[in-house]
Amino acid sequence: MKYLKSMALAAGMIAFGAIAAQAEGVDEINPDVAKRLYNPEMLDPSQPVGPSPLRDFKAKNPPPWKIGYASSYAGNTWRANAMDPLQNEIIPKWKELGLISEVIVTQSNLNDSTQIQQMRQLVDQGVDAIFVCCSNPTALNQTVQYAYDKGVPVFSMTGYLTAPTAVNSSVNYQVAGFEIGKRMAEELGGEGNVLVVEGIPGTSGSDSQDRGVKAGLATAPGIKIVGSIAGMWTDQVAQGEVQKWLATHPGKLDGIVVQSAAEMGVLRALKQSGREGVKVAVGGELGALCTWRKNPDLISAAVQTWPPADDINLIWRIMMRTLQGQGPKVQSVLVDPVVITYDDLKDIVPEDCDENAQNWYNVGQEKWGSTEYLNQFFVNPADPTQYKR
Template sequence: MMRKLTIIAALGAAALLTGPVFAAGLDELPADQQAVYKMVDPQTPIGPSPFRDFVPKKKAPWKIGYASTYAGNTWRKNVLEEFTNVLLPAYKKAGLVSDLVVTQSDLKDATQIQQMRQMVDDGVDAIIICCSNVTAMNQTIEYAHSKGVPVFSFSGYVTSPYAMTASENQTQGGYTSAKWLAEKIGGKGNVLLVSGIPGFASSDSFDIGAKQALGEYPGITLTGNVNGNWTDQVAQTEVQKFLATNPGQIDGMVVQSASENGVVNAVLQSGRPMMPIVLGGEASAACYWRKNADFIDKSFHFWPPRADARLVWDVMMRTLEGQGPKMQSILRPVIPYTIDDVKAQLPENCDPNSTDWVEPLNNAWWTPEAAAAHFDRPEDPLTWKQK
């Protein structure tokens, strides 16, 4: 059954914050950085950082914990590789990090809670978490805080007042990419939304933005919403099932990475004409675009994995070094990219089954200028020296 979008009524308390945000710390940022916070999921903790005057419980080198929720997609693979093969060796060499402890909870909140508490008891100095339930970890985060262990959430926020968030602005990402799609199909037609995992901040926040954008076009109908679980195999199965049981025309799809390659394959296997699809950075789907240049004219970095990994690591290290983060949530804006950017990163004979990603170039995701603006005492965290 197709339903017309009535977005503001449907969202209720989750309606977007679209005006200027007034919060301690935010008003100290330059105007271009403040602009990133003008459209946010209202549950995102926008306020002063609890670690502005943080002093670590001991000197470097520090032991870091990464309590991941699962490892089953290309995004997670690239994040873990960046942590273990790039960042850890560099910071070990600099004498700033001694070890990285990694756990996987297989999407079980109770398991992640146990793993985080064990990390604290085993003496980690900071914990990174990703894409977790927005409230389930809060008591454990408070426990870590009581032991002098700061927790840093990336690619999604948590609502604890004792955590830092270093993340893309997923609401802006959903809004921007869905608005592009709406314009691309002429402001009318049927759209399928392929979400991530409902209940997780990055998925829900993205969908809030996407649905608001689509709701601004009376000629657009949200004809379906399936969950791709940020995994190509899952998304391909769910989209195939939807297409098989809904014979009506689909004019475009808004897709949360990392599942766009599964969505592209589902459409190809359905025998339907290819329609515009929002891509988020998977090199496999970008390879299809590389070989079919007229497929779309733009796509978006809304959570590039390696850049996201570098962002949260940088924020964590600066905080441990006492550089004084101003904001509890440090957000990054969506970055569009074009076929020329894809051609610059992928060869003509690119691999349609690649597990790599097309990433923003030249530190565009987290520039030195943006980093300096968000901290009271900014220094290059890799070359920082203990006093």
């Protein structure tokens, strides 16, 4: 298992230039991190990476703080696997530390207007901070400003908001997508027909990763993208959409690049169609990893782009640091994707694993924004669990 710590992986796509023209906050972080994750050539062009206006933020109240989680969707395994550690690990831990009083959770079911209303209600109910997940990058901007004006910072995990006062955290999805697409092209020897299964179009994480995937596939001129469909980050949706596509496209198909959480649906659709020998990009669903465990030729490596427990733990620690006055330097805290090989897989899932497992593999805090790693992104860095009122 390894981080993608060398941008040589993107050879042929970019040549590094100076990063001095980047924002002040980026100039203050580790140059190697800035070079591989904040290089303009490997960033979503809309990714906010300027100096954070929360650099001098002070919480309006002392702890224990009341937190709002304005979730945009609850209909897939990823969301369930993010909610579980929030409710059963994070909230009990931080209550015991005396730093939070409660977390109020709302669900908007992909309705921007509903999410906006819910966020405003959270502010009016007296929360001290709000975090969101995987939301429309622009629709919430006025609401983020409304919250900020009332002393309530907003944090976005697994994707970004373009509001200048929001703080975002995620993997660099364009880098991750590029790695996935390039690996698929290499799996196929530089030639073949590939179907691309996106996530939820219009969300920043999906669009950024899709852009990277298609750039990675384009590194091999013999690769042809024969279709692009939306799996909606949901296995049932992806299964139905891929089944329909396969039924109307009987020609040769060599590979499918799919965004989690949808790879189990893709694998089921392939099985039901009788198609064999198709390479499939695998993410973090343990059911899909189990299928790979039992079918070594499915793919050579899996790129982890959004392990749910790690993602929610990452944004939580960033949020706590900000409430404690540590001062985020930059609008977006980005981390490296993590690659697991088939040899790694043997230590992750047993041979008698369940191909229908609904839970996810998480790489762990040390590989997804460790305390030392996060320190570089804050003006006054400290372990947030050691905060004394």
